[in-house]
Amino acid sequence: MGCMRMNFEFSELQEDIRHGVREICARYDVEYWRKCDEKNEYPEEFVNAMIEAGWLSALIPEEYGGAGLGLSEAAIILEEVNRSGGAGTACHAQMYTMGAVLRHGSEEQKQKYLPQIANGTLRLQSMGVTEPDAGSDTTKIKTFAEKKGDHYIINGQKIFTSRYQHSDMILLLARTTPLEKVDKKTKGISLFLIDTRDIGDAIVANPIDTMVHHETNMLFINDLKVPASALVGEEGNGLYCILDGLNAERILASAQAVGDGKWFVEQAVRYSKERVVFDRPIGQNQGVQFPISKAYANLMAAETMMHKAAAKFDQGLPCGAEANMAKYLCSEAAWEAGEAAMTTFGGYAVAKEYHIERKWKESRLARNAPISNNLVLSYVGQHVLGMPRSF
Numbered sequence: 001m002g003c004m005r006m007n008f009e010f011s012e013l014q015e016d017i018r019h020g021v022r023e024i025c026a027r028y029d030v031e032y033w034r035k036c037d038e039k040n041e042y043p044e045e046f047v048n049a050m051i052e053a054g055w056l057s058a059l060i061p062e063e064y065g066g067a068g069l070g071l072s073e074a075a076i077i078l079e080e081v082n083r084s085g086g087a088g089t090a091c092h093a094q095m096y097t098m099g100a101v102l103r104h105g106s107e108e109q110k111q112k113y114l115p116q117i118a119n120g121t122l123r124l125q126s127m128g129v130t131e132p133d134a135g136s137d138t139t140k141i142k143t144f145a146e147k148k149g150d151h152y153i154i155n156g157q158k159i160f161t162s163r164y165q166h167s168d169m170i171l172l173l174a175r176t177t178p179l180e181k182v183d184k185k186t187k188g189i190s191l192f193l194i195d196t197r198d199i200g201d202a203i204v205a206n207p208i209d210t211m212v213h214h215e216t217n218m219l220f221i222n223d224l225k226v227p228a229s230a231l232v233g234e235e236g237n238g239l240y241c242i243l244d245g246l247n248a249e250r251i252l253a254s255a256q257a258v259g260d261g262k263w264f265v266e267q268a269v270r271y272s273k274e275r276v277v278f279d280r281p282i283g284q285n286q287g288v289q290f291p292i293s294k295a296y297a298n299l300m301a302a303e304t305m306m307h308k309a310a311a312k313f314d315q316g317l318p319c320g321a322e323a324n325m326a327k328y329l330c331s332e333a334a335w336e337a338g339e340a341a342m343t344t345f346g347g348y349a350v351a352k353e354y355h356i357e358r359k360w361k362e363s364r365l366a367r368n369a370p371i372s373n374n375l376v377l378s379y380v381g382q383h384v385l386g387m388p389r390s391f
Ligand SMILES: Cc1cc2nc3c(=O)[nH]c(=O)nc-3n(C[C@H](O)[C@H](O)[C@H](O)COP(=O)(O)OP(=O)(O)OC[C@H]3O[C@@H](n4cnc5c(N)ncnc54)[C@H](O)[C@@H]3O)c2cc1C
Pocket: 126, 127, 128, 129, 130, 134, 135, 136, 137, 159, 160, 161, 162, 163, 210, 214, 216, 365, 368, 369, 370, 371, 372, 373, 374, 375, 378, 390, 391
């Protein structure tokens, strides 16, 4: 049996990436993010700066004009965004949605879209999977794409489709064979890459007002006509085409959670040294120290799992177990760190100018989305530990 090679040092390139992203983030401080949150405004300038610097095309191979980096580097990029007090959710999809096109798209699709995504003239920030009735059971989606000659007509509804208004294209999952006509429920679903710039009202997007500023929508799709060339991969195999991308999404969501967790710990440590009550800094009390230390320890363990998942992804190894476990551990550790910061800041934790409440709400979301932690645990129980299927 071969031994596992482990290297806990970041490479020089990875350190350079970290510093490069930090420099951009320093221009968009917590006040910038607070204002975006308060006004429900998309962080357009920040996203533009990230695109211009090439960070959002990190995963696009060099032959298509991207940086040709791995998921390990992409994770560092998003971790730094959240660690600075920002929110990578504003733009993270630009990184992983194109993965399905890269791995399963035709050469024509890759040539047509990837260089434009890489140079920032085209935005692919939106992915429509979730539906109101199907929820976590994606095989029950009802959005249907009917083939008619050289095109498809798509009808249906999507919910929680994020950044639709800030994207030129959407990666959309639809049934092409009804559930009752397939031998396996994961079959008969197809993936489409759709240019939404010129479709009129074939897709109507209604924004959903949410706890955190997230630019998410309910989509109504009415007789949307798309060319057959919009199909990504084979018809009927769309769920499989999107699956690798979902592992990437889970790993990147983990990276953002690690960034949130580190931000909380840094804030809590700083404040615990500065705030003096009962004639001593509150951080001198172990009742204040221990929750922060515990959260930090859990966060460091979670970060290790996240990098293991990313390294396996980059090596082309199966990483479903690690990606799911990373998503669980990182989101829980970030939440624990957020709770520690909430307690450390006392009453000031809820005052918006301290930014804790905003980040606390943002980091809570990671336990529910992009996949809820219950579903992650059921993946571990069923696929990793081999326990009986519960659904
Ligand atoms: C802000 C935000 C942005 C999002 N952006 C996108 C996006 O861009 N594109 C997209 O496609 N989707 C997006 N989503 C959707 C997200 O992926 C789903 O909300 C999430 O997967 C959960 O689905 P649901 O809300 O329908 O929950 P449900 O499936 O209704 O589940 C509700 C609860 O029940 C639990 N549950 C259900 N069945 C079981 C079971 N068998 N065992 C144990 N527990 C169970 C779940 O874990 C969950 O806690 C977004 C969601 C949010 C909140």
